[in-house]
Amino acid sequence: MTRLILGGLIAVVALAVGLPAVATAQRGYQPPGGPTPRTASGKVDLSGVWAKPYVPDMTKDGKDQKGAPVLPFTPWGEAEWKKYDPAQGDYTGSCLPFGMTRSVNTPEPMQIMQSDTYFAFLFEQNSWFAVVPIDGRPHRQGIPTWFGDSVGHWEGDTLVIDTVNFNGKTRLDTIGHPHSDQLHLVQRFSRPDLGHISYEITVEDPKTFTKPFTNSRTFTLRPDWEMMEYSCEENNKSLWEGRIKVPKP
């Protein structure tokens, strides 16, 4: 009987030792613990490689994601949403830039690099990036772009990134919720501990929505991951062979 109990204990211990390795290789993953890291100047340091929840539809909840269940469309926004048909051309299928929200929504990781002057989004999806001045300067008055123009400032320990001047050619998410060139995003980043970022994004667009709406997410630190190259054009067979249509301007 003693041997039986001993055998059982050995099996349990073996599993306890072996399982974390197996699970960690997948996603039953726990990030390292510890206090919120800070830069030499005392700001919260948001740097790291981060796993983000995949959010193909910003109205839906999911693991580490709280969506906005009802989007407050204007008549123009409602019409844009109803007429959207990805089979008639999805700009991301042509490897055009996803834009800010859709890049943050991807399941691919994102690296954040930060100094006192800049915050950089390094998206693995299609190897895109967006560099954000966080030293208090105002928005630039440039040509509208896919990712818009971002500036950031600190509100206590929260970094607030404000983005405007979008070209209006993107969609908010994979399912295709619309926005216009009047899109205004406010992204709020805080780091309650070493292993997590609390992220909130507020979407405002008076042409498309009657009032702002928000998604809240948790990002998880992955020090075991390194960013990998992602060339969208390399083998985009579906476009070349005509199964994906090129969107009309």
Add this chain to the structure above:
Amino acid sequence: MYKKRMKKTMFQSMIRIGLALAAVLAVVEVEPVSAHHSFAAEFDASKTVTLSGAVTKVEWANPHIWVYLDVKDERGGVQPWQCEGGPPNTLTRNGWSPNSLKVGDTITIDGALAKDGSKTCNARTVKLADGRSVFAGSSGGDNPPPPKP
């Protein structure tokens, strides 16, 4: 003798249960798949297909891997098919590699057909002849996640 055998059997059962648990845990919560583009732009989730055949080529490249296979039809002829899988980056982080699937492997793919009627599918699961699943991760971003291997 009988007791000894029973102890051995119980111990083996515990090990087996433990290993089964480990196997289950190993496949839960794999990294989500990529959505390089809207799934509905190319595939019809309502038109499912199961294909069995021999691998003729694997393209391990972004934005999605592609697996090519020869599938025997009812008349004994061979039809070439191509199926899209997840992106190499995500598959790599989930433990797969370009060598996980080799030319000549006999596989079974469960997937969704392309809307254009060509012999093209989006692979949700890819099973080897021995029952192991590889490349389980389609690009079906707007659709329910693929079944676990």
